Amino acid sequence: MEQINNIEVVPCTSSNYMKPFRVHYSQNGTRKSWDFMRTHDSVSILIFNTSSHCFILVKQFRPAVYMCEWEKHQPAPAGEEAGGAGDAADAAGEEKASGAGDVADAEKRSRLPPPSAGVTYELCAGLVDKPALSLEEIARQEVLEECGYDVPVAKLRRITSYRSGVGVTGARQTMFYVEVSDEDCVGEGGGEPQEGELIEVVKVPLLEAMNFAYDENIPKTMGVIFSFLWFHSNMAPKYKISTNV
Ligand SMILES: O=c1ccn([C@@H]2O[C@H](COP(=O)(O)OP(=O)(O)O[C@H]3O[C@H](CO)[C@@H](O)[C@H](O)[C@H]3O)[C@@H](O)[C@H]2O)c(=O)[nH]1
Numbered sequence: 472m473e474q475i476n477n478i479e480v481v482p483c484t485s486s487n488y489m490k491p492f493r494v495h496y497s498q499n500g501t502r503k504s505w506d507f508m509r510t511h512d513s514v515s516i517l518i519f520n521t522s523s524h525c526f527i528l529v530k531q532f533r534p535a536v537y538m539c540e541w542e543k544h545q546p547a548p549a550g551e552e553a554g555g556a557g558d559a560a561d562a563a564g565e566e567k568a569s570g571a572g573d574v575a576d577a578e579k580r581s582r583l584p585p586p587s588a589g590v591t592y593e594l595c596a597g598l599v600d601k602p603a604l605s606l607e608e609i610a611r612q613e614v615l616e617e618c619g620y621d622v623p624v625a626k627l628r629r630i631t632s633y634r635s636g637v638g639v640t641g642a643r644q645t646m647f648y649v650e651v652s653d654e655d656c657v658g659e660g661g662g663e664p665q666e667g668e669l670i671e672v673v674k675v676p677l678l679e680a681m682n683f684a685y686d687e688n689i690p691k692t693m694g695v696i697f698s699f700l701w702f703h704s705n706m707a708p709k710y711k712i713s714t715n716v
């Protein structure tokens with residue numbers, strides 16, 4: 472189980488991962504503006520293990536998801552803006568001096584959502600941040616690093632690409648499909664430790680995939696849902712699966 476503490480929220484003034492901009496433009500003679508974020512494009516990979524007839528997904532703590540939940544845990548605003556960054560810092564802060572402060576700290580800490588509130592099920596995925604590599608090569612690396620399967624680039628089949636966020640980023644994600652077997656498994660996966668990645672590899676049996684996809688109690692990305700549906704309409708006949716989608 473994740474242990475999340477010492478949360479501190481600060482304004483993001485520069486980042487290797489995103490850059491905010493505002494564009495002013497005229498559309499059919501009307502002056503408009505839009506705020507957007509420049510980010511990396513990405514790849515995602517639906518992995519199907521043909522030995523165990525399971526999909527291989529990753530599960531990881533996503534700070535952005537957690538902070539959305541955190542905001543919901545804050546008390547209703549009483550004269551002042553709820554959920555200021557300072558509150559988040561205090562809520563999970565280090566032990567301070569004993570006494571009345573302790574009571575206040577404990578109360579704030581009790582308003583923290585559990586770490587599981589920030590954990591999501593996702594396709595194996597990664598940023599396109601290595602200009603020398605093709606999308607397929609980046610996808611191959613992610614499958615190895617995050618899930619521990621060593622597969623040749625030629626086995627990656629492009630499913631499609633789409634805009635992963637149209638309101639804020641406009642970034643493109645390209646989705647691949649790859650079949651692996653237990654023999655392709657060369658490690659545990661889990662991500663790159665030097666990048667601080669902590670990824671859990673999880674298997675979803677094919678027969679449970681549709682219930683998994685539509686279970687709203689299981690936090691997941693749209694990519695998981697879409698790719699499971701794609702599998703059912705494109706690959707199910709090969710695996711003689713009857714589909715009631
Ligand atoms: O603010 C940040 C952002 C990223 N990282 C690092 O960068 C890595 C990025 O990992 P990578 O596997 O390349 O990308 P993902 O975080 O998996 O993101 C992909 O997978 C997501 C879930 O499918 C999609 O939403 C994204 O668009 C897609 O890029 C992270 O693990 C961190 O090490 C940070 O340290 N701080």
Ligand SMILES: [Mg+2]
Nearest residue numbers: 595596597617
């Ligand atoms: Mg990733």
